[in-house]
Amino acid sequence: MLLDGKVVASEKMERLKSEIKGIIEKYGIEPELKLIQVGNDPASTIYANSKIKRGTKLGINVTLEKFDNITMGKLVDYIKDANANSRINGIMVESPLPPSLNFQEVVDNISFYKDTDGMTSFNQGNLYTKNEMIAPATARAVVDILEYYKIQPGNACIINRSAVVGRPLAMLLLNRDYTVTLCHSKTVDIKRIARENNVLVVAIGKPDYIDESYVTSESTVIDVGINYSGNKISGDVNFDSVSNKAKNITPVPGGVGIVTATDIFENFLNGLKYQIKEKLI
Amino acid sequence: MLLDGKVVASEKMERLKSEIKGIIEKYGIEPELKLIQVGNDPASTIYANSKIKRGTKLGINVTLEKFDNITMGKLVDYIKDANANSRINGIMVESPLPPSLNFQEVVDNISFYKDTDGMTSFNQGNLYTKNEMIAPATARAVVDILEYYKIQPGNACIINRSAVVGRPLAMLLLNRDYTVTLCHSKTVDIKRIARENNVLVVAIGKPDYIDESYVTSESTVIDVGINYSGNKISGDVNFDSVSNKAKNITPVPGGVGIVTATDIFENFLNGLKYQIKEKLI
Numbered sequence: 345m346l347l348d349g350k351v352v353a354s355e356k357m358e359r360l361k362s363e364i365k366g367i368i369e370k371y372g373i374e375p376e377l378k379l380i381q382v383g384n385d386p387a388s389t390i391y392a393n394s395k396i397k398r399g400t401k402l403g404i405n406v407t408l409e410k411f412d413n414i415t416m417g418k419l420v421d422y423i424k425d426a427n428a429n430s431r432i433n434g435i436m437v438e439s440p441l442p443p444s445l446n447f448q449e450v451v452d453n454i455s456f457y458k459d460t461d462g463m464t465s466f467n468q469g470n471l472y473t474k475n476e477m478i479a480p481a482t483a484r485a486v487v488d489i490l491e492y493y494k495i496q497p498g499n500a501c502i503i504n505r506s507a508v509v510g511r512p513l514a515m516l517l518l519n520r521d522y523t524v525t526l527c528h529s530k531t532v533d534i535k536r537i538a539r540e541n542n543v544l545v546v547a548i549g550k551p552d553y554i555d556e557s558y559v560t561s562e563s564t565v566i567d568v569g570i571n572y573s574g575n576k577i578s579g580d581v582n583f584d585s586v587s588n589k590a591k592n593i594t595p596v597p598g599g600v601g602i603v604t605a606t607d608i609f610e611n612f613l614n615g616l617k618y619q620i621k622e623k624l625i
Numbered sequence: 626m627l628l629d630g631k632v633v634a635s636e637k638m639e640r641l642k643s644e645i646k647g648i649i650e651k652y653g654i655e656p657e658l659k660l661i662q663v664g665n666d667p668a669s670t671i672y673a674n675s676k677i678k679r680g681t682k683l684g685i686n687v688t689l690e691k692f693d694n695i696t697m698g699k700l701v702d703y704i705k706d707a708n709a710n711s712r713i714n715g716i717m718v719e720s721p722l723p724p725s726l727n728f729q730e731v732v733d734n735i736s737f738y739k740d741t742d743g744m745t746s747f748n749q750g751n752l753y754t755k756n757e758m759i760a761p762a763t764a765r766a767v768v769d770i771l772e773y774y775k776i777q778p779g780n781a782c783i784i785n786r787s788a789v790v791g792r793p794l795a796m797l798l799l800n801r802d803y804t805v806t807l808c809h810s811k812t813v814d815i816k817r818i819a820r821e822n823n824v825l826v827v828a829i830g831k832p833d834y835i836d837e838s839y840v841t842s843e844s845t846v847i848d849v850g851i852n853y854s855g856n857k858i859s860g861d862v863n864f865d866s867v868s869n870k871a872k873n874i875t876p877v878p879g880g881v882g883i884v885t886a887t888d889i890f891e892n893f894l895n896g897l898k899y900q901i902k903e904k905l906i
Contacts, residue, residue: 448754448756452747464750465746465747465748465749465750465751465753465754465756466733466746466747466750467746467750468746468749468750468753469745469746469747469748469749469750469751470746470750472746472749472788472792472793473729473746473788475729475746497811498813499812499813505799507753507754511753511796511799512753514795514807515792518786518792518807518809521809521811523806523807523808523809523811523812523813523818524806524807525804525805525806525807526795526799526804526805526806527804528799528802528804530778530802530804531780531804532779532780532804537804540821
């Protein structure tokens with residue numbers, strides 16, 4: 345079966361839109377998400393613009409603060425002001441940052457309930473105890489797809505150990521009773537491990553790398569990769585090879601990526617609800 | 626080979642003692658660890674007393690604040706005062722707390738650099754990005770034993786998914802290039818998975834549960850369990866059965882437990898060094 349991300353994303357977009365509309369009407373607020381970009385990385389600009397576009401569809405005012413360059417101290421001051429500003433309901437720092445700024449140190453200054461990206465250490469640690477109010481959007485997207493298509497929890501192999509994908513996803517899957525194996529570039533015998541798990545999540549950044557030798561007829565394959573080659577976008581999974589054998593597979597594009605783009609706003613909404621509940625706005 | 630925890634712990638005790646002595650002499654401070662106990666759980670009292678004893682050996686003043694009962698608000702106020710008190714260098718909340726108090730919500734009020742237990746969400750999330758300044762002591766103890774006995778990183782199976790053991794240990798092992806599988810009570814075919822990994826860490830709370838059918842001649846077995854039955858202490862691993870077959874095994878007692886008791890003070894020392902570096906004391 346093709347696990348179509350567009351369907352998952354569009355259903356979630358409708359729910360988010362309706363919930364945000366309700367909040368705007370009930371509380372008379374104009375929800376705002378503040379994006380912070382340092383430098384001029386072109387991919388980062390594209391992502392920021394797509395967030396502005398999607399946010400607008402949802403009734404969220406997504407604003408971009410761009411710095412050509414900025415010191416750590418000044419950036420932290422800017423974030424602390426945004427934390428204290430009750431008109432700003434979410435804050436995202438676009439990556440990459442220039443080498444002079446450590447991404448984790450920067451984002452750890454964001455109040456946990458405004459951490460739309462889910463990348464603060466506090467929110468990551470919260471996942472340990474099943475508090476999933478805010479979680480990295482890519483990890484949430486993988487879970488959304490599995491749940492939407494009612495894949496039975498079982499054994500999952502994640503080929504990725506980053507703080508953006510592999511680690512938080514492992515926490516979300518453990519919270520749903522999956523047995524989870526985290527693999528990476530140093531893993532020996534990765535094919536055997538991949539085949540022994542009924543869910544295989546791949547985020548390795550190598551176009552078309554995973555072929556049918558990594559799967560069985562029972563595999564559900566979730567392709568997190570987004571690789572650009574000219575105008576062509578491909579995943580980390582060789583779709584033609586794997587889709588002939590595996591039970592389920594996500595396409596690229598139209599799979600995890602579009603659900604991730606939507607799940608950012610799930611974080612935003614959950615943070616907004618928390619701010620309302622705690623009378624912070 | 627018997628992986629003797631006493632050797633690991635005693636070597637670490639010597640290092641900690643010497644480092645703390647150096648700090649006391651150089652900065653003229655009297656390091657203090659504040660234990661907070663609510664209620665009268667007898668096991669909790671035993672653990673608190675053993676920390677006081679071990680701390681004294683290390684030149685640390687371990688003090689116990691006992692409340693028969695206390696509200697969340699009052700307890701948070703007490704912790705915030707201790708955070709602000711520069712004479713207190715570490716804070717630990719003894720578990721269990723009464724049902725009216727949520728352990729995670731309570732400890733998340735501790736400043737990360739005074740979080741001797743390593744249980745704040747912030748420090749747990751920090752492990753994602755390889756910042757191991759403070760980590761849950763049991764997870765650190767398992768790694769210490771593996772490293773002391775020079776076990777080659779490979780594939781590790783952890784039977785436990787808690788925030789105290791399984792999840793932080795997975796992070797520490799990933800940081801050391803292990804491929805990690807987290808299993809738990811809902812895992813199917815746990816014996817196969819256990820046998821396929823050269824390191825097996827067990828923390829299930831069932832005395833003598835794991836027998837030789839879970840291991841191979843290549844297995845290194847780390848037994849985190851501490852089960853009391855009358856005066857007898859046993860682990861989760863049936864030592865007689867498994868030690869005949871496995872390559873390496875930790876005993877209980879004298880294995881992970883004694884290293885854990887020491888590693889609490891590794892957290893304390895690392896937090897103390899941070900407080901000195903950041904001129905907080």
